[in-house]
Amino acid sequence: MSLGEFDLIARYFARHAARGDVLLGIGDDAAVIATPADRRLVIAMDTIVEGVHFPVGTAAADIGYRALAVNLSDLAAMGAEPAWMTLSLSLPESEAQWVAAFAQGLFELADLHGVALIGGDTVRGPMVITVQVAGYVETDRWLTRSGAKEGDLIFVSGSVGEAAAGLSVIQQSGPGAAASRSLRQRFLRPQPRVELGRHLRMFATAAMDISDGLLTDLDKLCAASNCGAEVDVGALPISAAMREMFDExxxxxYALAGGDDYEIMFTVRPAQVALVPAGCTRIGAITKGKDVRCIRDGLPVTVRRRGYDHFATKDSAP
Amino acid sequence: MSLGEFDLIARYFARHAARGDVLLGIGDDAAVIATPADRRLVIAMDTIVEGVHFPVGTAAADIGYRALAVNLSDLAAMGAEPAWMTLSLSLPESEAQWVAAFAQGLFELADLHGVALIGGDTVRGPMVITVQVAGYVETDRWLTRSGAKEGDLIFVSGSVGEAAAGLSVIQQSGPGAAASRSLRQRFLRPQPRVELGRHLRMFATAAMDISDGLLTDLDKLCAASNCGAEVDVGALPISAAMREMFDExxxxxYALAGGDDYEIMFTVRPAQVALVPAGCTRIGAITKGKDVRCIRDGLPVTVRRRGYDHFATKDSAP
Incomplete structure (x- = not known):
């Protein structure tokens, strides 16, 4: 039930879907897809809210990029190949310039991964953006959070903590600050690890993306796998940019609790460590029991925080 | 990226998906579906916003019901059989009672149509609810808006205008008013015409659901089909309850412009009129050209309004 002017802004999203599986795209009551008979369909949905998941004033193109990136990251963690998406865009006003920039950011990432926009809804309301993305995985060997076993080694892709550090930089100095661009970009333009997920599908025992923070998400992985874990704080992949700007x-x-990294954390049997690609770091091991503990130099350490709530003071009813 | 307390409310939605095609449901980074090889996948997404698509103060169970109903109506208009859905729930506060009632309303309708909730997101934010629903259609003969041809007859299911009239009753007297319950229910609990859509798939030339108002939606159908239409105002199926409460x-x-009916409007070749089931009313015919005109007793009439914006004065930024 779109309002008139919102029908207009929907035009910014009406591109021809250049995918053979999209039989009917945007413009009818629903879209029609021919799913490949030899694949499973993988479905993720994430919502981002202004002032909750990104700061008020974030550039529209970055919001569009992010709305898809957080979803692609979920597909990556399942080992799926992205295919198509739907978009729900609730906006207070239909500003053509904002919408055009949002669409540009969204499609920039969509085109990188061959993702077609097949439908959705555009309504007047507070700024709340939902993307549902679908992908395909060839066999029944998709990745889950629940397959880790005692003795498996824990790896994480890339570096961790930069996105949360970048957000703190943005919140302190505004999105336009010249310094620490790489950190800010880590928050504003998360890079979903789709290729890595496709590779891990062949041998990882469990995987999930790090969105809420490494320890919080490892707690979830361990709960799903009915196991515990030990994380070596000294082994965390912390970037040089981080070390330049922040004390140890x-x-x-940030690395343990920051969240928003959209890296993949995964577990591997020791015998298959050689299959782990470059750019991933071993940070610990799966253990008996249910606890997720941290060690440094072989000794237990207490971490200061296990999770952040970046926007806790800013959350409010509309 | 749910906040802690919002992880908790997600539990209200974590039911076992009793469908063979749902291989992995709620609880991982994404869901996994085995789509039937001999069917097409049909995808619709609709968003409803408090104060835009339903009045502030609407009962949570009615909101949950409505969030799914408006989506199922889109599937019905395509001739698809509903299968599964994802839910994005942005809420200012995590009130257990509200969420439980919302889930009850949502699942009441979901269970009627065998729809499984397979995933989604629950976030803190203004009240904005998005459902994406998926269904299956057996062959390549799904319904669209674009197949109507000159000479086709136009039908509509059920009666029209009651939902908008019911909304005006609610807005004037509040949801608790004892009078005119049937009209209010038409707004609060739309009944998606899934069975009818399945039947129409066999012979209708075009179909769409009436969400924005009969004339507005007929404009869209005609634009998609590259044709015009003539609607007989005297033939509109207006209920006795409507006639009791409102003048002609x-x-x-309400019937022409009210919207929110979630009935199906469809077109049929004259030779196939016998296939149209009881409960559908012939309201006009497809014509040459691009205009949608109204007649009464064979003569042209000018309609007072072609569309409503029920909430125009209430729309506001958050």
Whole structure:
């Protein structure tokens, strides 16, 4: 039930879907897809809210990019190949310039991964953006959070903590600050690890993306797998950019609890470590029991925080 | 990226998906579906916003019901059989009672149609609810808006205008008013015409659901089909309850422009009229050209309004 002017802004999203599986795209009551008979369909949905998941004033193109990136990251963690998406865009006003920039950011990432926009809804309301993305996986060997076993080694892709550090930089100095561009980009333009997920599908025992923070998400993986874990704080992949700007304790806080990294955390049997690609770091091991503990130099350490709520003071009813 | 307390409310939605095609449901980074090899997948997404698509103060169970109903109506208009859905729920606060009632309303309708909730997101934010629903259609003969041809007859299911009239009753007297329950229920609990859509798939030339108002939606159908239409105002199926409460002119206004009916409007070749089931009313015919005109007793009439914006004065930024 779109309002008139919102029908207009929907035009920014009406591109021809250049995918053979999209039989009917945007413009009818629903879209029609021919799913490949030899694949499973993988479905993820994430919602981002202004002032909750990104700061008020974030550039429209970055919001569009992010809305898809957080979803593609979920597909990556399942080992799926992205295919198509739907978009729900609730906006207070239909500003053509904002919408055009949002669409540009969204399609920039969509085109990188061959994702077609097949439908959705555009309504007047507070700024709340939902993307549902679908992908395909060839066999029944998709990745889950629940397959880790005692003795498996824990790896994480890329580096961790930069997105949360970048967000703190943005919140302190505004999105336009010249310094620390790489950190800010880590928050504003998360890079979903789709290729890595496709590779891991062949041998990882469990996987999930790090969106809520490494320890919080490892808690979830361990709960799903009915196991515990030990994380070596000294082994965390913390970037040089992080170490330049923050002291060691802050770097560890961001790395363990920061969230928004959209890296993939995964577990591997020791015999298959050679299959782990470059760019991934071993940070610990799966253990008996249910606890997720941290160690440094072989000794237990207490971490200062296990999770952040970046926007806690800013959350409010509309 | 749910906040802690919002992880908790997600539990209200974590039911076992009793469908063979749902291989992995709620609880991982994404869901996994085994789509039937001999069917097409049909995808619709609709968003409803408090104060835009339903009045502030609407009962949570009615909101949950409605969030799915408006989506199922889109599937019905395509001739698809509903299968599964994802839900994005943005809420200012995580009130257990509200969420439980919302889930009850949502699942009441979902269970009627065998729809499984396979995933989604629950976030803190203004009240904005998005459902994406998926269904299956057996062959390549799904319904669209674009197949109507000159000479086809136009039908509509059920009666029209009651939902908009019911909304005006709610807005004037509040949801608790004892009078005119049937009209209010038409707004609060739309009944998606899934069975009818399945039947129409066999012979209708075009179909769409009436969400924005009969004339507005007929404009869209004609634009998609590259044709015009003539609607007989005297033939509109206006219920006895409507006629009791409103004068003739108001009844016609609601019927033509009211919206929210979630009935199906469809076109049929004259030779196939016998296939149209009981409960559908012939309201006009497809014509040459591009205009959608109204007649009464064979003569052209001018309609007072072609569309409503029920909430125009209430729309506001958050």
């Amino acid at each position: 304790a802050s770097c560890v806080d | 002119a108001s009844c016609v206004d």
